[in-house]
Amino acid sequence: MWEPREPVRQGGLIRYVHDGEYHCYNPDVIAALQTAVRSGDYAHYERYASLVNQRPIATLRDLLRANPVGPAVPLDEVEPIENILPRFDSAGMSLGALSPEAHEALAIAMNRLGARSNSGEGGEDPARYNSERVSKIKQVASGRFGVTAEYLVNAEVIQIKIAQGAKPGEGGQLPGHKVTEMIAKLRYAKPGVALISPPPHHDIYSIEDLAQLIFDLKQVNPAALVSVKLVSEPGVGTIAAGVVKAYADLITISGYDGGTGASPLTSVKYAGSPWELGLSEAHQVLRANDLRHKVRLQTDGGLKTGLDVIKAAILGAESYGFGTGPMVALGCKYLRICHLNNCATGVATQNDLLRSDYFIGLPEMVMHYFRFVAEEVRILMAELGVRKLEDIIGRVSMMEQLPGETRRHGRLDLQAIISDCGIDDSQAQFCSDPHNNPFDKGELAETILEEVLPAIEAKRGGEFRFDIRNDNRSIGARLSGEIARRYGNHGMADAPMTIRLFGTAGQSFGAWNVAGVNLELEGDANDYVGKGMAAGRIVIKPPTGSRFETKDAVIIGNTCLYGATGGQLFAAGQAGERFAVRNSGATTVVEGAGDHCCEYMTEGCVVVLGRSGINFGAGMTGGFAYVLDLDRAFVDRYHHGLIDIHRINPESMEAHLHHLRSLIEEHVRHTGSAWGNELLDDFRTYLPKFWVVKPKVADLDSLIESLRAAA
Amino acid sequence: MSKHPLQFLEVPRRDPEKDAADVRILHYDEIYGSFDAADAGSQAGRCLDCGNPYCEWKCPVHNYIPDWLKLIEEGDLFQAAELSHQTNSLPEICGRICPQDRLCEGACTLDDANGAVSIGSIEKYITDEALKLGWRPDLSRIVDTGKRVGIVGAGPAGLAAADVLARKGIRSVVFDAHGEIGGLLTYGIPSFKLEKKVVRTRREILQGMGVEFVLNTHIGENKSFLSLLDEFDAVFLGMGTYNYIKGGFPGENLPGVHEALPYLIANNCRELNASLPPFPYVDLADKRVIVLGGGDTGMDCVRTAIRQGASSVSCVYRRDEANMPGSRREVENSKEEGVRFLFNQQPLEIIGRDRVSGVKVIQTRLGSAGTDGRRRPENVVGTEKILPTDAVIVAFGFSASPANWFADFDIGLRSNGLVKVGGSDRLPLQTMNPMIFAGGDMVRGSDLVVTAVFEGREAAASIAQYLGV
Numbered sequence A: 001m002w003e004p005r006e007p008v009r010q011g012g013l014i015r016y017v018h019d020g021e022y023h024c025y026n027p028d029v030i031a032a033l034q035t036a037v038r039s040g041d042y043a044h045y046e047r048y049a050s051l052v053n054q055r056p057i058a059t060l061r062d063l064l065r066a067n068p069v070g071p072a073v074p075l076d077e078v079e080p081i082e083n084i085l086p087r088f089d090s091a092g093m094s095l096g097a098l099s100p101e102a103h104e105a106l107a108i109a110m111n112r113l114g115a116r117s118n119s120g121e122g123g124e125d126p127a128r129y130n131s132e133r134v135s136k137i138k139q140v141a142s143g144r145f146g147v148t149a150e151y152l153v154n155a156e157v158i159q160i161k162i163a164q165g166a167k168p169g170e171g172g173q174l175p176g177h178k179v180t181e182m183i184a185k186l187r188y189a190k191p192g193v194a195l196i197s198p199p200p201h202h203d204i205y206s207i208e209d210l211a212q213l214i215f216d217l218k219q220v221n222p223a224a225l226v227s228v229k230l231v232s233e234p235g236v237g238t239i240a241a242g243v244v245k246a247y248a249d250l251i252t253i254s255g256y257d258g259g260t261g262a263s264p265l266t267s268v269k270y271a272g273s274p275w276e277l278g279l280s281e282a283h284q285v286l287r288a289n290d291l292r293h294k295v296r297l298q299t300d301g302g303l304k305t306g307l308d309v310i311k312a313a314i315l316g317a318e319s320y321g322f323g324t325g326p327m328v329a330l331g332c333k334y335l336r337i338c339h340l341n342n343c344a345t346g347v348a349t350q351n352d353l354l355r356s357d358y359f360i361g362l363p364e365m366v367m368h369y370f371r372f373v374a375e376e377v378r379i380l381m382a383e384l385g386v387r388k389l390e391d392i393i394g395r396v397s398m399m400e401q402l403p404g405e406t407r408r409h410g411r412l413d414l415q416a417i418i419s420d421c422g423i424d425d426s427q428a429q430f431c432s433d434p435h436n437n438p439f440d441k442g443e444l445a446e447t448i449l450e451e452v453l454p455a456i457e458a459k460r461g462g463e464f465r466f467d468i469r470n471d472n473r474s475i476g477a478r479l480s481g482e483i484a485r486r487y488g489n490h491g492m493a494d495a496p497m498t499i500r501l502f503g504t505a506g507q508s509f510g511a512w513n514v515a516g517v518n519l520e521l522e523g524d525a526n527d528y529v530g531k532g533m534a535a536g537r538i539v540i541k542p543p544t545g546s547r548f549e550t551k552d553a554v555i556i557g558n559t560c561l562y563g564a565t566g567g568q569l570f571a572a573g574q575a576g577e578r579f580a581v582r583n584s585g586a587t588t589v590v591e592g593a594g595d596h597c598c599e600y601m602t603e604g605c606v607v608v609l610g611r612s613g614i615n616f617g618a619g620m621t622g623g624f625a626y627v628l629d630l631d632r633a634f635v636d637r638y639h640h641g642l643i644d645i646h647r648i649n650p651e652s653m654e655a656h657l658h659h660l661r662s663l664i665e666e667h668v669r670h671t672g673s674a675w676g677n678e679l680l681d682d683f684r685t686y687l688p689k690f691w692v693v694k695p696k697v698a699d700l701d702s703l704i705e706s707l708r709a710a711a
Numbered sequence B: 001m002s003k004h005p006l007q008f009l010e011v012p013r014r015d016p017e018k019d020a021a022d023v024r025i026l027h028y029d030e031i032y033g034s035f036d037a038a039d040a041g042s043q044a045g046r047c048l049d050c051g052n053p054y055c056e057w058k059c060p061v062h063n064y065i066p067d068w069l070k071l072i073e074e075g076d077l078f079q080a081a082e083l084s085h086q087t088n089s090l091p092e093i094c095g096r097i098c099p100q101d102r103l104c105e106g107a108c109t110l111d112d113a114n115g116a117v118s119i120g121s122i123e124k125y126i127t128d129e130a131l132k133l134g135w136r137p138d139l140s141r142i143v144d145t146g147k148r149v150g151i152v153g154a155g156p157a158g159l160a161a162a163d164v165l166a167r168k169g170i171r172s173v174v175f176d177a178h179g180e181i182g183g184l185l186t187y188g189i190p191s192f193k194l195e196k197k198v199v200r201t202r203r204e205i206l207q208g209m210g211v212e213f214v215l216n217t218h219i220g221e222n223k224s225f226l227s228l229l230d231e232f233d234a235v236f237l238g239m240g241t242y243n244y245i246k247g248g249f250p251g252e253n254l255p256g257v258h259e260a261l262p263y264l265i266a267n268n269c270r271e272l273n274a275s276l277p278p279f280p281y282v283d284l285a286d287k288r289v290i291v292l293g294g295g296d297t298g299m300d301c302v303r304t305a306i307r308q309g310a311s312s313v314s315c316v317y318r319r320d321e322a323n324m325p326g327s328r329r330e331v332e333n334s335k336e337e338g339v340r341f342l343f344n345q346q347p348l349e350i351i352g353r354d355r356v357s358g359v360k361v362i363q364t365r366l367g368s369a370g371t372d373g374r375r376r377p378e379n380v381v382g383t384e385k386i387l388p389t390d391a392v393i394v395a396f397g398f399s400a401s402p403a404n405w406f407a408d409f410d411i412g413l414r415s416n417g418l419v420k421v422g423g424s425d426r427l428p429l430q431t432m433n434p435m436i437f438a439g440g441d442m443v444r445g446s447d448l449v450v451t452a453v454f455e456g457r458e459a460a461a462s463i464a465q466y467l468g469v
């Protein structure tokens, strides 16, 4: 009933208001944590921890209590924090979202602790490789920004981010004003232009596709662990089982609480699920299927204190991700204005002044935070009567459900979370296999590497020939990885070698290709050709003597050049669906393309000498394309949102004319394409049938120039 | 969203113009000017609208600061005044004399950046301007409950209680021993911080809301407390603390040594053309003056002495500047007006034969932290010296001054003499006698206007609950 005596309440659902909705990161919590990490005094941390651990019931774990398994043990008998710290990761937060200073401080802190920081989406400055500023976890997200062979070989863990707990199913967006010169360079994009991370990975439409991506990554960097970040949701156990069978080494179950300040308002509430649900389900399903020993299980999403770690361990996690906590340690005050680029604490901004004058974060603050958390874990372990964290992982019998504070709390039944599901005790509670090695040993790749390695080490180039079959996957990736490790993405440009292959290539042919690797395939290829290519050249042509018309036949599969940042691809035939999605630098000529060509493209040049499908250039913010439109229907097939199309006027657009012509000439030179030849022979007739396709924001006259500048 | 996200960088923090020190010491008017609409709007626009509004969190009454800043930026003055009054009964007064640098502005995210939003000045602007333009609290929809509450003390606590009760349809009668409302607002706090016409305007507003004032009435002397219990459904006590804390050193009773509050009250009364017999006017013109104590009361004394024309004014404080309890802003203002600060000096004795001639002090340094977390000063042996002076004002604060009739009515006290309220079987701010509620300095010990306001408001809510409305 409306009561005029009472003022309308302010609510405080999204923004903290005194006496309103409880917020886990409320001003008291933030202030207490910042005091603790600045002083380095554990007594201050205890105040913070008690504010968190004794908060009104706000999460499922607040309704669970861990009971001792025996008498308390002396603290000095509990394993030291050095054993606990390596279990901590900082969550993936991109450079772009964070200021370089904050991002690096976080990396330094985690490295000094013997823990790991996560690059987040968006690449990493090579200057940070092999230094204490390196992010040991490199993220591969849907935008594939800056994902190159060199980036991947500089990782201890490669994390495939399927989704984010706080906003499952949503992509990301880096607003234009946060795309500075430096960010643009690392992401192979243009300063000032918004960058879209698509909701899905365009190379993952099934669990087999994920297995393929994991294989691609293990080929380019066999030493790395591959991690898959999943979102806590009903059924995540089944997904996790599939992911282990796809040979992931690590799984993260991400809960809804990892809300970044940059999440859109619509995903701040009622999106995602608590990690308690997903973690316990994953742990139970993996044990029931004899898979738990093969994979490390991590959880993240709102972990704040040692008590959180203890409860996560009991529910089945052996590794723990922290996002907001270390940010707050660095000075973040949870302003929730990250998307505006005006973060007054200098943490989540690219503004020079805010970064230089207002950022006060130091690696030591983050180190204090994690040491405190680890120390609290030890103290709690002592109270619980255990000496090693391993002793409580998955030990759900320690957990007891509390009645809670309200009747509704009391009606929740959490037994399913704290049940061992009757699974045999002999089933592992945590990972014991160092690596989850794929069944496919990549034998051809090893053979090629063995033969080519001397030439790489001597940097002398050469020509090599191999036969290839459709079960030889990711050919080229192994090689590119070895080169990138030694010389980086471009170090072997001056000593190129040509690998000639004959037959049908399996998936991911030429993935993560680098300079110096020129792959020439006579035959055809499956999906994902040139995925993540940084440099070098891939040529695919039909076997000599083929009789079919190249422009009418598909020669490469779906999602080729996804996330490529450079290099060239010439294919004498049609490409499948989603060609050059998220291309950010490759130049390519094909003779036809399926639907969604050039979606989310940010840089590079795509020439389609034949029909292309619908939705061309959706979300395309950079680069450009030349499309031959013989049936005059392209105008109905391109996406009118961000791009426009132009005819090439031979008088006023000479540069485009020459550029297009020279690309077709190159295509013909490499592939011998008869259709290419015909176009050149009658260039005057065909020229008016081409469109230049470019983002609306780009200037027609400077396209070619900026392509050269980016290369 | 028309707002420019980097406005806080481009528009620096600004306060309203302040009169130059050499001019302002010639009178007792407020030293700060006021914002105009444009200034208020652009200063308000510096607010980042944090997800965690630290200002609001730190504010004892939890003002909806970011919300009214936004309204001011958008030019919606009346809406802002309405919202400002939803959490604060005396916003124009708090805007003037709250120690914002320790509360909202000190917590403002931008305080660590390039200067907090000038929240206090905007708060003052909102109500001053809105009242000028005719805005009044709208009680037209409030139905009278028929309940009546008696309030003892027209200080901030009593006024706040009366305000909230009126908004709940409960009529109140406020009794005060003095001839004007306001308590320390009128009699203690000098007018260069708070001009008395501001309190008078507030009195009109409250009367317009149906609050009745019965002044020059000392409960327990010219009217019995028992009669209040008979006449009203509940009683609220907001009587303040008026026991002066002594230094406890020799010479405190010498002529020329004055207590801070009587000194200030007498001076204020002269300004008000009123007289209060127990407080003789002390004129320090052409005298050398030493004020002992570094709190806000001390600051008011030094600045009053300056305005009286003292030949020199020094403030002696036993800790260092960083550890002064008073508002930074007031220390700054005092310095500008010519006050000399002697830090790390512990007074030992007031010297003089038949009147004061000097103060013996010893140098201190800060030792380890005491139970309150503040570092205790320790004397440095052999550093005694005598500071010559003609007058000394002792400003060591106040302790509880419970009335002798409290016990008769079951109004329980804590060991320090403050009134005991709340607890598990009591409503917030309810005394041991369920019908009687109390708040402000007499409950918390001498504190701030804004905390007294908070308790008055909370007590009013408890009273409403107690009365079942």
Ligand SMILES: Cc1cc2nc3c(=O)[nH]c(=O)nc-3n(C[C@H](O)[C@H](O)[C@H](O)COP(=O)(O)OP(=O)(O)OC[C@H]3O[C@@H](n4cnc5c(N)ncnc54)[C@H](O)[C@@H]3O)c2cc1C
Binding pocket: B097, B098, B099, B152, B153, B154, B155, B156, B157, B158, B175, B176, B177, B178, B182, B183, B184, B185, B188, B189, B190, B193, B217, B218, B219, B220, B238, B239, B240, B241, B261, B264, B296, B297, B300, B403, B439, B440, B441, B442, B446, B447, B448, B449, B450, B452
């Ligand atoms: C010199 C000085 C400067 C200050 N400056 C500031 C400042 O800048 N900012 C700030 O926030 N705070 C300041 N304070 C503190 C602030 O004034 C007090 O905390 C606040 O006024 C307390 O409010 P109250 O309502 O509890 O009591 P009071 O303001 O003390 O009001 C109590 C009232 O009750 C009346 N009363 C008492 N007993 C009886 C009785 N038996 N019958 C009838 N009436 C009675 C008194 O006459 C008085 O009017 C200052 C205090 C002093 C002394």
